[in-house]
Amino acid sequence: MSILRPNGPITTRVAPDYDGFGLGNIPAWLCEIAEVPWDGMLPPLAATVRPVWKASEIRTVIVFLADAMGERMLLEGLKAGRAPCLASLVAGERSGWTTRLTSVFPSSTVPALTTLATGAPPGQHGLLGWVTHFEELGGPTEVVRCGPRDRPGSWSDGGAVVPSLDDLMGLSTIHQRFSRSGVATCAVAPAWYVGTPFTTMLYRGAHYHPYDHVDAIPDLVLAALRSQSRRDRLLVYVYHPPLDHAAHTRGPYSEEFGQSLAELDTILGRVLSVVPEGGKTLLAIIADHGHISTDATRLMDFASHPELLGLLVHAPTGERRVAYLHIKPGQVEAVSAYVTERLGGDLEVHPAADLVRSGLFGPVNHHPGLAARIGQLVLLPRGNQQLVCTGAGIGPTLCHLGDHGALMPEEMWVPLITCRI
Structure with missing residues (x-):
C-alpha cells in the first residue's frame, strides 16, 4: 500500500508532526516492534501510517536511511524509471507499505539524525543545526566535529576537558535502549566518520560496521545478520549519504541526483537478495529530509x-x-x-x-x-x-543548487517504505 502523494505546485509550508505522523515517531515504533521500553520518547507512529504487524512476527529490523531522499525527489525518480526496486516496494510488493511523514524542524541532518537516534524532538535533544551555539563550549560549534566554527579541529583538541555531544544532549540512544533490553544493534555507515564526535554519539551502544564505499553495504548487512543466532533479535541501522551530496552540488532534480538514486536502488536490491526470506525481517527505508532547488x-x-x-x-x-x-x-x-x-x-x-x-x-x-x-x-x-x-x-x-532546513514541502515530506522479507 502506498500513500505517497505526487503533489502539484508547492504553495504552503509544512509543520513538523511529533504526534504520530513524523520522523520522530519512528524510534518508539521500532521499540514497540522489538518489545523494548520507549518511555520518554515521542509516541510511536500512528496506526494509520504503519503496517499492522505483531511484534512476535519480527525478529530483525533493518533501518536503511537514505540521506536526503525527499518524497518529491523520490517520486520524480520513480517517474523517470530510475529506481525499479523502490518502485516495486512502493507498489506494495513483498507486503510493502509506503507512507509520507514529516521531517523535524530544522529539516536537516543534525537535528533529524539525532531525533532518529533518540526518539526526542530537536527542542529536547538540543542539537539544532549544522552550527549550534553551545554556551557550554564557548559559542558557535560545528556539531559534526564538535569544534569551533571558525577554526579546524574539535573543542577537545590539546587535551581540553569539555562536555561531549552526549553530555550536551543528555539522552540515551535507541542502540543503548535496545542493548539494555538484550537486543543487539549494528550500525553500517561510512568509515570516514569513525571516531568523529557526532557519529560516536549517534551510534553509542551499536557495533559499528564501517564501509569505504556504499557498494559494500549489502555484504556488511549480511555479516551483521550472520553475527546473531536465529533466536536473537537484531537492529541493523544503515546510513547512506550520497544522495545529499548530489542534491547539494548538482540539484535535487539533476541528472547526477538521478544517477545517485539509481545506484541506491541497486544497493537496496542487493540488500533484499542477501537477507534470508521467511517473513521475520522488516526493512524500513527512510530519509531525514528532502531538498528545495536553489541557485x-x-x-x-x-x-x-x-x-x-x-x-x-x-x-x-x-x-x-x-x-x-x-x-x-x-x-x-x-x-x-x-x-x-x-x-x-x-x-x-x-x-x-x-x-x-x-x-x-x-x-x-x-x-x-x-x-x-x-x-x-x-x-x-x-x-x-x-x-x-x-x-x-x-x-x-x-x-548550493539544493538545500534544506526550512518548512517548504520539498524539504519536509519524506517517505517511509517498508517490507517484510
Missing part, C-alpha cells in the same frame, strides 16, 4: 550587511535555510527592524520564544539550554533563499 541568485550573504552583524554577538548559526540570531543586549528591536525593512522581501523574522511555544521544535519537555542555543530571533526564508555568512566558517562559501 546563486538566491544566495543571501550576511557578510554584505555589516550593520546587521554589528548588532549580533556573532554571525548567525543554524542552517542555510534557518538562521538563529544571538543579539547584543538591548538590540533586539533594532535587529528586527533591520531585517523587516532591508530584508523583509526575502526573510521572515520570528521571536525565538514564539517558535518554541508554537511547538515547531517539539512539544514540552524542552532541553534546558534550548533558549540559549537558538538566540532571540529566528530567520526563515520566504522562498528558496539560502543564508550564508562569508568568513564566518573555515571553508569557502559555496553556492
Whole structure:
C-alpha cells in the first residue's frame, strides 16, 4: 500500500508532526516492534501510517536511511524509471507499505539524525543545526566535529576537558535502549566518520560496521545478520549519504541526483537478495529530509550587511535555510527592524520564544539550554533563499543548487517504505 502523494505546485509550508505522523515517531515504533521500553520518547507512529504487524512476527529490523531522499525527489525518480526496486516496494510488493511523514524542524541532518537516534524532538535533544551555539563550549560549534566554527579541529583538541555531544544532549540512544533490553544493534555507515564526535554519539551502544564505499553495504548487512543466532533479535541501522551530496552540488532534480538514486536502488536490491526470506525481517527505508532547488541568485550573504552583524554577538548559526540570531543586549528591536525593512522581501523574522511555544521544535519537555542555543530571533526564508555568512566558517562559501532546513514541502515530506522479507 502506498500513500505517497505526487503533489502539484508547492504553495504552503509544512509543520513538523511529533504526534504520530513524523520522523520522530519512528524510534518508539521500532521499540514497540522489538518489545523494548520507549518511555520518554515521542509516541510511536500512528496506526494509520504503519503496517499492522505483531511484534512476535519480527525478529530483525533493518533501518536503511537514505540521506536526503525527499518524497518529491523520490517520486520524480520513480517517474523517470530510475529506481525499479523502490518502485516495486512502493507498489506494495513483498507486503510493502509506503507512507509520507514529516521531517523535524530544522529539516536537516543534525537535528533529524539525532531525533532518529533518540526518539526526542530537536527542542529536547538540543542539537539544532549544522552550527549550534553551545554556551557550554564557548559559542558557535560545528556539531559534526564538535569544534569551533571558525577554526579546524574539535573543542577537545590539546587535551581540553569539555562536555561531549552526549553530555550536551543528555539522552540515551535507541542502540543503548535496545542493548539494555538484550537486543543487539549494528550500525553500517561510512568509515570516514569513525571516531568523529557526532557519529560516536549517534551510534553509542551499536557495533559499528564501517564501509569505504556504499557498494559494500549489502555484504556488511549480511555479516551483521550472520553475527546473531536465529533466536536473537537484531537492529541493523544503515546510513547512506550520497544522495545529499548530489542534491547539494548538482540539484535535487539533476541528472547526477538521478544517477545517485539509481545506484541506491541497486544497493537496496542487493540488500533484499542477501537477507534470508521467511517473513521475520522488516526493512524500513527512510530519509531525514528532502531538498528545495536553489541557485546563486538566491544566495543571501550576511557578510554584505555589516550593520546587521554589528548588532549580533556573532554571525548567525543554524542552517542555510534557518538562521538563529544571538543579539547584543538591548538590540533586539533594532535587529528586527533591520531585517523587516532591508530584508523583509526575502526573510521572515520570528521571536525565538514564539517558535518554541508554537511547538515547531517539539512539544514540552524542552532541553534546558534550548533558549540559549537558538538566540532571540529566528530567520526563515520566504522562498528558496539560502543564508550564508562569508568568513564566518573555515571553508569557502559555496553556492548550493539544493538545500534544506526550512518548512517548504520539498524539504519536509519524506517517505517511509517498508517490507517484510
